[in-house]
Structures are given as C-alpha cells and as structure tokens.
Amino acid sequence: MFKLPPERQALVDRVRALASERFAPRAGRYDRAAAFPAEDFEDLSREGLLAAAVPAGYGGLGLGPRGGDALTLWMMTKELAKADLSLARCWEGHANSMVLLDAMADLAQKERWFDGVVRRGEKWVAWSGEPQSPAPGEKARFGTHVERAPGGWVVDGSKVFSTSAGGVEWAILLVNSAGPGGARHAQGSPEALLLLACELGDRSVTFDGSWWDPVGMRATVSHLVKFDRTFIPEENLIGAPGQYLREGWQTAFTPHYASSFLGAAEAAYDYAIECIASQGKGGDPYVQQRVARMAVNLDTAQLWLRHVASLWDEARHAEAQLAGIRARHVIEHLAAETVDHAIRACGARSLIRPSPVERILRDLTFYLRHDNDDQLLSTIGKSVLGQVFDPSFYKP
Numbered sequence: 001m002f003k004l005p006p007e008r009q010a011l012v013d014r015v016r017a018l019a020s021e022r023f024a025p026r027a028g029r030y031d032r033a034a035a036f037p038a039e040d041f042e043d044l045s046r047e048g049l050l051a052a053a054v055p056a057g058y059g060g061l062g063l064g065p066r067g068g069d070a071l072t073l074w075m076m077t078k079e080l081a082k083a084d085l086s087l088a089r090c091w092e093g094h095a096n097s098m099v100l101l102d103a104m105a106d107l108a109q110k111e112r113w114f115d116g117v118v119r120r121g122e123k124w125v126a127w128s129g130e131p132q133s134p135a136p137g138e139k140a141r142f143g144t145h146v147e148r149a150p151g152g153w154v155v156d157g158s159k160v161f162s163t164s165a166g167g168v169e170w171a172i173l174l175v176n177s178a179g180p181g182g183a184r185h186a187q188g189s190p191e192a193l194l195l196l197a198c199e200l201g202d203r204s205v206t207f208d209g210s211w212w213d214p215v216g217m218r219a220t221v222s223h224l225v226k227f228d229r230t231f232i233p234e235e236n237l238i239g240a241p242g243q244y245l246r247e248g249w250q251t252a253f254t255p256h257y258a259s260s261f262l263g264a265a266e267a268a269y270d271y272a273i274e275c276i277a278s279q280g281k282g283g284d285p286y287v288q289q290r291v292a293r294m295a296v297n298l299d300t301a302q303l304w305l306r307h308v309a310s311l312w313d314e315a316r317h318a319e320a321q322l323a324g325i326r327a328r329h330v331i332e333h334l335a336a337e338t339v340d341h342a343i344r345a346c347g348a349r350s351l352i353r354p355s356p357v358e359r360i361l362r363d364l365t366f367y368l369r370h371d372n373d374d375q376l377l378s379t380i381g382k383s384v385l386g387q388v389f390d391p392s393f394y395k396p
Contacts, residue, residue, distance in 0.1 A: 008072040015076045019083035027084035030219035031359055036167030037087045045121035053098035058114035064099045065252040071309035074259035081263025085363040086219035088260040090164045096253045097124035097172055104239030123168035129161035130182040143180025152233040158226045165207045165223035171198045191242035196232040204230040216362030250392035251321035255308045258331035262301045264364045265335035268357050269294045272342035290341040297334040321391045329376045332368050
C-alpha cells in the first residue's frame with residue numbers, strides 16, 4: 001500500500017533486512033547494559049548507509065528534507081526503530097546532523113566533514129539540552145558558557161540528554177553566547193544561538209554516565225557531558241548566529257521523531273499478530289477490534305508522514321513546518337495506543353522478556369517525552385487562531 005519508487009524501496013528493504021537479522025537480536029543486550037549500539041553502526045557504515053542524508057554531490061545518498069526525498073529517510077528510520085528505538089534515536093541524531101551541515105555549513109566545511117562520514121564512517125550528533133530548572137533530587141545545575149577567544153570560542157560547563165555520548169566522533173553544540181540554556185532552554189535573543197562543531201576526542205570533553213539510569217531508551221547513552229574550557233576553532237562555526245532558529249530547522253526533525261514512534265508501534269503490532277495466531281485468539285471479537293484499531297492507526301500514521309514529506313519535497317516549508325507539528329502530535333498518540341492494544345490483546349506475557357514489547361513499552365514511554373505534547377497542541381492552536389507561535393521549540 002505504501003511502496004516507494006523501486007530504487008528507494010530497495011534501500012528501505014536493505015535496512016529492514018539488517019534490522020531484523022542483526023540489530024533486533026542485539027537490542028536487548030544493549031538495553032540491559034545501557035551501551036551504545038556500536039556494532040549496529042559498524043554494520044550501517046559497511047553498507048554505506050551512514051551517508052544516507054549526505055548530499056549526492058559529496059558521495060552520499062541525498063535523502064532527507066533538503067534532498068527532495070524525506071520519506072525514504074524516515075522509512076529507513078522506521079525500520080531501525082522496529083528493531084531498537086534507541087538505535088533509531090542515535091541514527092536520527094546522525095542523519096539530522098547531516099541535514100544541518102547541508103543547510104548551514106560552508107563549502108569547505110561540507111567537503112571536510114562529509115568526506116569523514118563517507119570515507120571514514122564518522123558519526124555525528126547534535127546536542128542542545130541544558131535544562132535550567134532542577135528536577136526533584138537534582139543538585140547540580142546544567143548549562144554552558146561560551147566566550148570569544150583568539151581564533152574561535154571557549155565552551156565551559158555541561159550538557160545533559162546528550163545522545164550517543166562516547167559513541168560518536170563529532171557533536172554539533174547548540175550553545176548560547178548570552179548565557180546557559182542552549183537552544184531549548186535559553187531565554188535570550190535567538191541571535192545569540194551558535195552552532196559549533198566539536199571533535200569529541202578532545203581531552204577537555206568528558207562523559208558522566210552515572211547520570212543516565214532511565215526506564216527506557218537506555219542504549220542512547222544520553223549522558224552528562226562536561227566541557228572544561230573546550231576550544232572550538234573559528235572554522236567550526238556552522239552558519240550564522242541565530243540562523244538555526246530563524247530558518248526553523250528544528251521543524252525538519254519533528255516528523256523524523258514521529259517515524260521512530262511509528263516503527264516502535266509496528267514492532268508491537270507484528271508481535272501481537274503472531275501472538276494472536278499462536279494462541280488461537282483470532283475468533284475473539286474484542287481481539288478483532290483491537291487488531292482493527294492497530295491496523296488503522298498504522299495506516300493513519302503512514303499517511304501523515306507521506307503528507308509532511310511531500311510538503312518538504314515540494315519546498316513548501318511553512319506548510320511543512322505546521323504539518324510536521326501536527327503529525328508529531330497525532331503519531332505520538334497513535335503509537336502509544338497501538339502498543340497498549342497489543343499488550344491488551346496478548347496479555348501480561350507480552351511484558352516478560354524475551355518479548356520485545358516489554359522494551360518497546362519502556363522506550364516509547366520515555367521517548368514520547370522528548371517534546372511536551374501540551375505545548376505541541378498549544379502551538380497548533382495558536383497557528384489556527386492566527387496568533388504568534390514558535391514552530392521550533394513550542395515556547396508558550
């Protein structure tokens with residue numbers, strides 16, 4: 001029903017095969033150890049898939065919202081999420097970083113950094129998180145301070161929710177020259193936001209994994225990262241100050257998150273169909289209704305992603321930004337409901353290892369909190385009412 005053009009479908013099929021044959025069997029081990037899925041990324045690199053969102057002119061596949069084919073990238077992500085939602089999140093961070101470099105880096109930067117991905121398998125991520133309000137039990141404050149220095153900038157302080165910490169070679173730091181807060185938690189002018197490419201092998205960058213002991217998404221290793229007066233050279237500034245927010249690049253990634261939610265939901269659905277058949281529950285009318293709801297939910301989510309992708313592909317950016325927010329909201333609820341139907345149809349045994357549903361429930365519950373759905377809805381409401389709204393970070 002949702003086939004892509006043959007050459008694009010072949011890419012998705014390659015990812016599906018890798019995910020089912022190699023990544024899914026490893027997922028439980030990475031989850032229990034809260035370890036970065038390094039073997040999975042080695043496989044992706046060997047298959048030439050790390051360059052999925054690198055422009056074709058630099059040796060990549062040219063996928064994504066800037067390449068005129070957002071849907072193929074998102075469907076690849078969906079297949080990874082069916083195997084391991086944590087892996088999909090790490091992959092998203094890398095692919096989204098490639099989109100940012102394509103959108104904002106200069107020619108010399110693109111040649112240098114894309115070559116590292118294509119030829120050496122270098123992995124990237126983008127970090128923003130610097131929450132300024134402590135949660136109960138937290139004592140330390142998070143945040144970075146940035147100061148100008150001869151030939152570049154000095155970054156001092158810490159970030160949290162730093163996906164793929166210790167597993168990748170480069171991070172795009174979203175930092176604010178007006179004070180701590182990064183992008184999501186800053187209060188100052190958007191013009192103060194800088195994007196700085198940081199080589200993570202620098203000895204001044206350290207990782208604190210003791211902070212990371214979550215209920216789900218454990219293999220994203222989203223540790224606390226400390227910067228001890230880390231120097232970032234001038235040539236590692238990406239774009240102009242404030243460009244990321246002015247051009248609304250966060251909105252290109254919002255539906256990408258939703259593709260991961262869909263993948264997790266599809267995995268729960270597949271498990272439920274197999275479970276229902278093996279237990280002979282197909283004649284139960286209540287089970288039939290739950291199967292119907294799951295199937296309709298998955299189709300609806302696919303249709304939303306196709307709609308948003310078509311807007312990006314046609315360069316209808318303002319429409320794509322708003323549609324992406326709506327899709328993110330809708331698919332969050334469709335995915336959570338689908339997993340709940342799967343559990344109710346299959347019973348408590350679906351939550352006992354080695355069932356993947358146990359991990360899917362934990363991971364999806366945690367990942368859905370990546371953005372605040374109440375603020376998503378508020379943003380949609382403001383747009384309908386003709387009020388001023390922020391499509392990137394959903395500030396009230």
